[in-house]
Amino acid sequence: MEEDEKAWLAANRDKKTPDDDGWVNISAHSVGASGNGEKGEKEWCGVVGFFHPFCNAGGGGERVLWAAIRATQDRWPSAKCIVYTGDHDVNKDMILARVRERFNIHLHAPTVTFLYLTTRRWVLASTWPYFTLAGQSLGSVILAWDAFSLLVPDIFVDTMGYAFALGLSKFLFKHVPTGAYVHYPTISTDMLQSLDPSSSVGGQGVNAGKGAGAKGVLKRTYWQLFARLYSRVGSSIDVVMTNSTWTQGHIQQLWGPLRRKSKKQNPIVVVYPPVAVSELEEEIEVSEESEKKREAVILYIAQFRPEKNHQLIIQAFSEFLKRGSDAAKSAQLVLVGSVRDDHDSKRVYKLRLLVNELHIKDRVKFHLDASWPQILDWLRKAFVGVNGMWNEHFGIGVVEYQAAGLISVVHDSGGPKLDIVTEVDGKPTGYHATTSSEFALAFEKALSQADPLAMRRRARISAKRFTEQQFAKKWTAQMEKLVAMKV
Structure with missing residues (x-):
């Protein structure tokens, strides 16, 4: 060297x-x-x-x-x-x-x-x-x-x-x-609590409610022992x-x-x-002129993994469309993400089936393995950026939404709640939700904004903390x- x-x-x-x-x-x-x-x-x-x-x-x-x-x-x-x-x-x-x-x-x-x-x-x-x-x-x-x-x-x-x-x-x-x-912690108290269906987080996460029965007791004991070892090395x-x-x-x-x-x-x-905030600010304009080019698109950029909970967002979007409001008339849901293997491909196939069952096929787009220029195009035209993961540890994608000027609708947990989608000058930069009904209501509020440009500018200010x-x-x-x- x-x-x-x-x-x-x-x-x-x-x-x-x-x-x-x-x-x-x-x-x-x-x-x-x-x-x-x-x-x-x-x-x-x-x-x-x-x-x-x-x-x-x-x-x-x-x-x-x-x-x-x-x-x-x-x-x-x-x-x-x-x-x-x-x-x-x-x-x-x-x-x-x-x-x-x-x-x-x-x-x-x-x-x-x-x-x-x-x-x-x-x-x-x-x-x-x-x-x-x-x-x-x-x-x-x-x-x-x-x-x-x-x-x-x-x-x-x-x-x-x-x-x-x-x-x-x-x-x-x-x-x-x-x-x-x-x-992210290899194991957390939330993971342990999620095993119990009666706890406040029992219905969340990929191991939700799996603490019942003899197998569940074994899993809980194993996790508790592992947590002690993890604490010792930490x-x-x-x-x-x-x-x-x-x-x-x-x-x-x-x-x-x-x-x-x-x-x-x-x-x-x-x-x-570190997030590429400066690059997004250079690539994507947030102004009265760019506002005219925005479409009623709800954008979800995430890998097609189970924890990203695409199913929740699709169900919420279906509920939002059923409201029949002016905001819902031309709304679209765009799912952008990478497919790593056969498991991801099967997951996308099941999501497509769900879209068909909900009769919203013409309002939902899947964009797989999109290039960075294509992602930038969606960030320029989209109105709302959504994240449905429970206890997202940070949420780089949400910061990218903010840097691009999107109005964020995120799960009311983890990093997106505590660190990213927070108030600027006492005013919101986006919305939090947990259930499909809450997400649907948040979509309604976001797309019905009287002055969306003001919220977009606050979101950009918020994103500067993550350069x-x-x-x-x-x-x-x-x-x-x-x-x-x-x-």
């Missing part, structure tokens, strides 16, 4: 430095190892290991990874960023090219490299048809051992949610600081970041008591994931704590 850096400097002597591309400018924070202008910290040249076995997947979790590496490179130009990955089918140049194309994030190539793991199959759900949570967690330990056999970093950071990998690191290498960016992590207030609350509930006992000084903080620049500053502040433990 040092040789690559020398070669890069020689080839680019007369060109701008890697820090001059305008992506973001990171200034030193108060948590410095040197404590007097951060010179010692700025020149820190250690190795940061990023544990992200699926780094080439191209999803929101990967955007966090690459934005984190970019912020780390900006703050510590001499540091070496190592990514532990299982993507053997792609080399470094191919991965970095996809990062540029997919996320518009330009990394400084000489100080980032990849170490390839051979045991990634152990963290696949398909490897563990039974006791999947425990199996995948054990698999992450195997995968972490694989990673450490290649290189033990100065700082070890997990950006996928493999807390047990961090637990192994702390067990083997006590003096290696560990950091976690938690997208208590050993030095710096913990979560992607939302909802995730923070559950992680504090699970990890907090033991972290306090072990006297972990760093609080669990929220670092919102790449905001993420970089908060990420760097937490990374400085880890660097301070090594310098």
